[in-house]
Amino acid sequence: MNSANLEHRHLLAGMTATAAISLPAVSIAVADTETLPSTENTMTTVTFTKKEPPEWLMAFWKEIDDKTFGKGFDCFTKDAIGNLGVADWHGRETIRENLRAFIDTGFTAHHDVLEYWDGGSIKIFHGIVTMKPDDSGRPIVKPVMSHFFYMDEKDPTKVRRWIGAVGPAQF
Numbered sequence: 125m126n127s128a129n130l131e132h133r134h135l136l137a138g139m140t141a142t143a144a145i146s147l148p149a150v151s152i153a154v155a156d157t158e159t160l161p162s163t164e165n166t167m168t169t170v171t172f173t174k175k176e177p178p179e180w181l182m183a184f185w186k187e188i189d190d191k192t193f194g195k196g197f198d199c200f201t202k203d204a205i206g207n208l209g210v211a212d213w214h215g216r217e218t219i220r221e222n223l224r225a226f227i228d229t230g231f232t233a234h235h236d237v238l239e240y241w242d243g244g245s246i247k248i249f250h251g252i253v254t255m256k257p258d259d260s261g262r263p264i265v266k267p268v269m270s271h272f273f274y275m276d277e278k279d280p281t282k283v284r285r286w287i288g289a290v291g292p293a294q295f
Contacts, residue, residue: 172241185235206286247273
């Protein structure tokens, strides 16, 4: 299998994981009831262009990797929403503090962007995060990541919603 096919399999697997993570919450919320129809009925076509990752994205990951949690988070609007796995974080400072708390559970992360796709108001990226436990007796893991960044309509340089999936991650 060539590397392009392998990369696309990783991207699809990560996107599937992102979708799968959000589905259980819906099924739990409506257990023992009929499935509710979708309220979204507008279809939109978006063209994506594969590009080098932008500086704001690299600065965001660097803040996490370096455990500094500073200006790299300014890529989010003040009222941004972050859904990383099952997390539902509201506000840039809440996103920052919850990521800090997660990273402080005993590992160092390093994010590598393998693909970045720009669709104007939505950005998608696929990568690998190397998670090195502080306990050298535990293995290093390198789960696949897929993230969707929805840009703010008023300020398209800022992220208003972040949906991401990482995993599986086992130490």
